[in-house]
Amino acid sequence: MRLFLASTAALALLKPHPVSAAALAGPLAVKEVTLNISNKQLAPDGFLRSTIVANGQYPGPAITAFKGQTLRVKVNNHLVRKLVKIKVPLLKKPQTDSSMRRSTTVSFDGIFQTAQSSFNEGSAFVTTCPIAPGASYTYEVDLGEQSGTFWYHSELSVQYVDGLRGALIVYDPKDPLRHLYDVDDLSTLIQLGDWWQSSTLPLLTAYEATGVVPVSDSGTVNGVGRYQGGPAVPFAVTNVVAGKRYRLRIINQSARNVFTVSVEGHALSKGIPPLVPLSFCAAVIEADGVATEAHTVDLIEMLAGQRYSVVLNANQPVANYWINAPFVGGSPARNLHQNATLSRSILRYKGAPIAEPTTAWTLGPENGVALVEANLRPLVSVTPPPADINISMDLTVVAGKAIWNVNNISYLPPKVPTLAHVLAGASTAADFDPTENTFVLPANKTVEIDFPATATDENEVNPIKRDVVAVGGTGTKIRLRTDTPGPWFFHCHIFWHKQAGLATVMLAAPDALRKEVKPTKAWQALCPA
Numbered sequence: 001m002r003l004f005l006a007s008t009a010a011l012a013l014l015k016p017h018p019v020s021a022a023a024l025a026g027p028l029a030v031k032e033v034t035l036n037i038s039n040k041q042l043a044p045d046g047f048l049r050s051t052i053v054a055n056g057q058y059p060g061p062a063i064t065a066f067k068g069q070t071l072r073v074k075v076n077n078h079l080v081r082k083l084v085k086i087k088v089p090l091l092k093k094p095q096t097d098s099s100m101r102r103s104t105t106v107s108f109d110g111i112f113q114t115a116q117s118s119f120n121e122g123s124a125f126v127t128t129c130p131i132a133p134g135a136s137y138t139y140e141v142d143l144g145e146q147s148g149t150f151w152y153h154s155e156l157s158v159q160y161v162d163g164l165r166g167a168l169i170v171y172d173p174k175d176p177l178r179h180l181y182d183v184d185d186l187s188t189l190i191q192l193g194d195w196w197q198s199s200t201l202p203l204l205t206a207y208e209a210t211g212v213v214p215v216s217d218s219g220t221v222n223g224v225g226r227y228q229g230g231p232a233v234p235f236a237v238t239n240v241v242a243g244k245r246y247r248l249r250i251i252n253q254s255a256r257n258v259f260t261v262s263v264e265g266h267a268l269s270k271g272i273p274p275l276v277p278l279s280f281c282a283a284v285i286e287a288d289g290v291a292t293e294a295h296t297v298d299l300i301e302m303l304a305g306q307r308y309s310v311v312l313n314a315n316q317p318v319a320n321y322w323i324n325a326p327f328v329g330g331s332p333a334r335n336l337h338q339n340a341t342l343s344r345s346i347l348r349y350k351g352a353p354i355a356e357p358t359t360a361w362t363l364g365p366e367n368g369v370a371l372v373e374a375n376l377r378p379l380v381s382v383t384p385p386p387a388d389i390n391i392s393m394d395l396t397v398v399a400g401k402a403i404w405n406v407n408n409i410s411y412l413p414p415k416v417p418t419l420a421h422v423l424a425g426a427s428t429a430a431d432f433d434p435t436e437n438t439f440v441l442p443a444n445k446t447v448e449i450d451f452p453a454t455a456t457d458e459n460e461v462n463p464i465k466r467d468v469v470a471v472g473g474t475g476t477k478i479r480l481r482t483d484t485p486g487p488w489f490f491h492c493h494i495f496w497h498k499q500a501g502l503a504t505v506m507l508a509a510p511d512a513l514r515k516e517v518k519p520t521k522a523w524q525a526l527c528p529a
Helices: 200-210 418-423 495-499 510-516 521-526
Strands: 003-007 012-016 030-042 049-054 060-066 070-077 083-085 092-094 107-109 136-142 148-153 165-171 189-195 218-221 237-240 245-252 258-265 282-287 290-297 300-302 307-313 320-324 344-349 389-392 395-397 404-406 438-441 446-451 469-471 476-481 486-491 503-508
Touching: 030 060, 049 060, 060 070, 136 521, 148 245, 148 307, 165 189, 165 245, 189 258, 245 258, 245 282, 245 300, 300 307, 418 486, 418 503, 418 510, 469 476, 503 510
Parallel strands: 030 070, 060 165, 189 245, 237 344, 389 446, 438 503
Antiparallel strands: 003 476, 012 469, 012 486, 030 049, 070 136, 083 092, 107 148, 148 165, 189 218, 245 307, 258 300, 258 320, 282 290, 282 307, 320 344, 395 404, 446 476, 486 503
């Protein structure tokens, strides 16, 4: 599906997994990646806890590829209770944290799928069964003509809150915006995340009992954070050289928190001490994998799941500067560890001392120019086609309960994936349980999804395309094309809300899907007999 955003306003988030036909990479252009999923004791914010991570690190290793390649990602689920013999006969010792989820899946956010590859999309109980403990599965995804900033994470329940998340960057050697920057590599990657010091199962139990979404202990920047009263964990550092321009790829890998990003500078004059902190101006050139016209701002509010590329011109005096990343996500009174001012990292010029900046900690510029999402324009303008089908979505929450409804239905995942139901002959909404909230859509139509709105400032000429957008407030209108058969998960990227039912499935052209998709035996083996 191709999505066109007409207008935006921030309240809740719905995250569609976009799908679009793409040119396939040849067999010689395959990027092999291995992700070993396991428990590990880590302390991103200074508090040691058991985590679920890829290759022993948080965030997981960045996956990089080039436009036109095929990704082949082997996921080995080591979340299995291994029993190892020790000296005393028959006495065995568990090696895995059994208090945490042990099945898993991996989804590649923003990467387009084809009908043929729909079984590799990674949404648990929509396009696949989870990978069982001790099992392995290889996702194969053709990147086609896509490039930009993406990420991967567990799509099973709220498991990625425990640490299973990482960056996915697809480079374009012929990037049409390449003349705007000098440096674009993993050193300019900024990964934001919310972090809890408890594992997800007890957090989820508390949420279900009270209806209060868990409030994070801290926020992390490139895997490092601090909490109120905790140790002074060294901040992450982004190194730059004066005179160069840097493409910062910023990813909000949160399950809840909204981050506001800015980079601090100083107004300096000869013989006068530093004045009020100012921000560097940065030009936004990409949103969720879509190149945009350069748009200069001072600070960017980023919702869970969103990505931006910004060009930062390192034209300030050699020194250390704060990268501010304060966040909001529930009342700090519900978690006294939370102090949004502690969420930050350091921009360090070559030649500057190895030290923290000497300026005051702030939440960012008081009067800076903030990004208005609706002001973004794609680099290549495309006028959305007129709507063939209109769907209105009313989002409501049950007071005091962990239950969200879309049009009075709270989504519950089926025991058998939606895709398997379709392959077995399901073709109409009546073939699915009502709690699966499945919209069956005809092929090659334009669907307009409206969230109750009062605004009239819609852009139907050249709206931005993206896969995570705010809804609510003055309203949001989305148009998508059902040009790729498949069941596509359309859900809130506040994963606590998704788990509470704020989700639907957009099932495009089930009859055509049965003709095109041929799942492998490995995929079939994921589901127990």
